[in-house]
Structure formats: structure tokens, C-alpha cells
Amino acid sequence: MLYALCLGLFMPLIGFVTLLSTARYVGRRQAGFIGCTTIFISLICFVSLLISYVYTGASPQTYTLFDWIHFNSINANFALHLDPLALLMTLIITGVGLLIHVYSVGYMDHDDDFARFFACMNFFIFSMLLLVLAAELLLLFVGWEGVGLASYLLIGFWYQKPEAAEAATKAFVINRIGDLGLLLGLLLTFYLFHTTDIVIVSNSVETGFTIGAPVITLLTMLYFVGATGKSAQIPLQTWLPDAMAGPTPVSALIHAATMVTAGVYLVVRMHAVFTMAPMTLQVIGIIGAITSLYASLSALGQTDLKRVLAYSTVSQLGLMFLACGAGAFYAAMFHLTTHAFIKAVLFLSAGNVVHMMHGTTEMSKMGGLSAIFTKTHWLFLIAALSLSGIPPLAAFFSKDLILENEYLVGYEFLYYIALAASILTGIYLTRAYCLTFTGPQHLDSDQHDVKEAPSIMITPVLILTFFSIFGGFIGFSIGRTPWLEDFIAEVDVTYIEKELTTDFIWSYEGILAIVGAIGGVLATALVYSKFRDQLGKPIEFLKKSFYFDEIYNWLFIIPLKSISSWMAQKIEPEIFDGSINILAQGTQGVARALQLVQSGQVRAYVAWMALGAVLLIVYLVY
């Protein structure tokens, strides 16, 4: 198992190194081949691990590869931890990642720098795998930072475009704020437990601390700050919509398989610690609820197809955190899984449209595209319906589970917020579908050659769509424990839900969710088919997503910029440069005075010596 694990983890790294070192020599086909093959091998490794794990009834195990840091009382090993939770994540990462890689071969076919693209994608997958497999938080942090770096490189892949470069910087900087939180959390973990081994920390936190101990609350809050950065929750959510400046497969990878799920994963991974801090859980739940409602409303106001999907991701991540806040970690993982497939389909099918329209993402220039994209629009529609929570598509089950748990835990208010966000999901996705694929066409004159995407860009999406339809059944079955729950039960994330439910129940609230979702979708479809012309522009407040960027601009960026320009123009030249100049001038003056002594006249030297000797004698005598 160790060999398969190492091969699966390091194969993308090998692909990354190979592609990077041979970037100038390999052609497009070879680069695509290397990029996809490494991920494919990695996927096979993890699938075989899954099979052997399930059939041999193995238990979670930590594999220490080597001694990493050995310093005083601090020990950190380069250790990998294999348990159902990590295995589930690796399968999502490599499975969805592989399909996105294959898709990218078609999507990036007009681009130079093919090898660089695949190198970065492979590095992205490697970092994420390292993140989920790490047995120690310190190693997890390495993967965490690697993911941040890879996202920076990929969002800014088209670095010639200023907005792409800016978006990459923004993503990096905002992630850095979250990373600081996680780093402080790491230091606090070292201080409290003398190790960052996740298993040891999880075990000793229950015996060493009382529930609600302030220090544990602080620790979990610091972790959560890290999670908000990576998973784009309020107040660090602004980078994700801007990250759309990158190539669409990158967006798909960030939103579906890697990066944004890291925050949710961290919370679920450290659930033993989080359950010790009820206050943090409440904060997580509230932040998740606010974020999901905020993002759903913002998505309604967007005119850019990819930005709608970006806000949709933020909203769904909010729902996952909401579930975490209620202690329903299993529901969060379930939704993470189904969301990964669906969001990949949404982004890739949107990518088909964007690619074939030569990079247009504005929905005002689309419309009526279902006549052209005869296959793509079905895929998009199915994924949209699935994410909206229409039974029996995948996200219905996961979303319903979150809502049920929320209600049963007793957070009624949060339940209604989640319900609103969930219904809004259906509305904004249907709106995006209608604006893009139905109604009159608004093609530019140079876009008459627009046609359906090639099969290399359809087939991966088709596979993902299959999972978006039937993926819900891994977490749903009548009369017995669902497969996913059974599988993941070993890591104990379900133990709170045991008191709740993981079954589907016919309650008033459940029916409300279903009716709401269907009603929302149908109403929106009706509005856009009948009254399309009477709809004005989207509300500016929603389009600007509550003016968050502007507020941050006023609060942080403008003050910081004015301080730094003041520093650059006043402090730096006058105080720092000035003091150094004065020092230099003083030294020069002294040197010039001393220069006079060095006359080169031998007799003068003798005279000085004699004078010195006389003075010395006078001094000694008296």
C-alpha cells in the first residue's frame, strides 16, 4: 500500500518536474500526454488503494517516509496518513483532475506554453494530494502553500493580460491573510501538543481540554481563518470571482477538485478539535450562512457567465461550512463530493462556450446558443438542475442532508438562510442557462464560425455529468447505511450525525426545500421565456457583489497605498537615505583631514616620530 500511495502522490510531481525541465523540447502532444498520463497513473493508484482498502478491511494508517524536522522537543516527520477521508479526497482530486486535464488538451490548443500549463496543473494536483494525505499539520501546510502558489501561477497564466496578473496577485495576497491564521494556529498547536500529528492532536485534545476551553476556541478560530482564505468565505471571498481571469480549466480545477475544498477539508480533518469549541462552530455556521446567501444574491447580479459560477461556488462552500458549523461534517463532505462533479461540469461546459466564442464570457453577447451547442447545453442544464437540488440528481441528496441537519440541530434561523441560498441557487443557475442558451442570438459579426466543441472537450464533461446525475446515490440508500457514510464512518466524522440523521426524511422542511428548488427553477425559466425583454439590467448593488471590493479598497488599499507613497517620498529619502548620506560625508571629511598626515615626506614622518617620542617621555616622566 505504501508504494501505491507514494506513486500516487509523487507521480504528478514527476510530471511537473519532467514538463518543467523539458518545456522547450516537448511538443504539444507530448506535453498533454505527460500531463494526463501522470494524473491517470495517480488515479489508478488511488483506485487500487480504495479497492484494497475496502476489501481487506484495512484501518487508517500513518506511513512515515522520513524524519523531516528534528529540533529540540519539536519533531515533524514527512508522514502520510491514509484513511477513508483522505482517500475520498484523493479520488475526487485525481478523478476530476484527470478529466479536466484531458479537457485542457482541447481547450488550450491555441495557446503557446502548453508545457508550462500542464506543469502547473500537475503541480496543483500534487500540492492538493500532499495537503489531503499529510499526517501532520506542518506537512499539510506545505501542500496548502503549494496550492496557493499553483493557483497564483495558473490564474495568472495569461500574464500578458493585466487583469489576469492582477487577479493572480489578489488571490495570492488574500490567501496569504488566511495562511497567516493557519500558521499561527500551527504554532499554537506546537505549543499545546508539542506535535502537529493530526491523529495525536485529535486524540489528546479530548483528554487534555474541557469543551469550550478558550485556548481551543482560539486554536480553532485560527484554523478557520486559514479555511476562510482558501475556501473564499466572508471576509476573504473577493479573490475567487476575480480568479476567473485564468483559463477555464483552471477555474474548474480550483473550484471543483483542488484549492477551495481545502478549507472545508481542514475543518473536517480537524473535526475532533472543532467539536471541542462550540463557539467556533457557531461562528463557522454563521459565516457559512451569510456567505452562502451573499454569494447567491451576488450571482443573481452577474453578467459574466464564469462569475456566476464563481459566486455559485462561494455559495456552495458556504453551505458546506454551514454544515460543519452544525457538526454535520459528513454532510459537508458529501456535498463537497457531489459539488466537485457538478461544478466541474458547469465550468467545463461553460468553457466549451467560452472557447468556441473566442474567449467571450459576457452573457449579453450570448443567448440562443442551444442551437449551436447541441450537446453542451444539455450538460450545463443537467448540472444546473442537479446543483439546484432537483431530485433525484446528485446535489439534491447532499444539500437536503445539510438542510435537514441544520434544522434538526436547532439552528432554525440558519436553516432558513440555507434554504433561501439553496432556492436562489436554482434561480441564478437557471438565469445563467436562459441568458446563455435560450432566447435570441447576439453573436458578433466575427463569430459566425462558432460551432459545437470537439469531442475531446465533450467526453470528459459527459463522464462528469454521469456522476452529477447518479453521484448522489453513494450517500443515499433506503433501509441501510449509505455506502459513503459506511466508508467514511471510520474517521468518526459522522458521530454527531448519528444523533441526527443521515437518512432522507419526509418532513415539512424537506418538502419545502424540494418545492422551493423546483419552484425557483420553473419560475425563473418562465420569466426568462415570457418576459425576457422587459427585464432590465441586473441591480448594480448585486452586480458589484455588495460593493465588497470597493469597501476593501477604501478601508485597506487606499490607506496602505498612501502610507507607502508617503514612506517612499518622505521617510525613505529624508530619514534613511539622509542619515546614511550624513554618515558618509562625515567619514569622508575625517578621511580628508587624516590624508594631510600622509605627506610622503620622510622627514616629516621622522619629525612626527620625534615629537611623539618626546610627548611619550614627557608623559612617562610626569
Next chain:
Amino acid sequence: MDVSLFVFVSLAMFGIGIIGVLINRNALIFFLSIELLLNAGNLLFVAFAREWENQTGLIWVFFVLIIAAAEAAVGIAIFINQFRTKQVVDVDQYDVLRG
């Protein structure tokens, strides 16, 4: 004989040497004056060695003589080189080491 006489002679030699060094610009006289300085020291060594019947002073005289010889060899060589390039024996003209 009283040792103070030797001290006075030595001081006189030393003074003459210093003055010779300070006011003479001719390189050879300059050099002779330096030898005078050294020998003023030697004279003191010898005088006090006899006065206190201690042989160490005599040994020191040999050291000084050896150093003086070595120094004379090196110094003369430098002066000859300077003379070749400048065609003068004036020490004030030998100022290439001015800072």
C-alpha cells in the same frame, strides 16, 4: 668613569642624529644620521652593561648592529632605485607614497 658622561655623549649623538635627519635633504647624509641615532642607543647599551656588569646589553648591541646593517642594505637599495628614476638624491622628492 661615571656613567652619566656616557649618557650625555649618547644624548648628544642622538640630538645630532635627529637634527641631521630633520634638516638634511641629502639622502646619504640622512642615512648617516640614522646610523648615528642607532649608535647613540648602542653606546647607552654598552655603558650600562659595564656599569651594572650585565652582559645582556652587549648582546643587544649585536642585534642592533645586525639590524642596522640589514636596514642599511635595504635602505641603500631603495635610494639607488629612487635615484635611478628621479636623478636626485633629495629625500623630499621621494614622495610617491603621499596619501
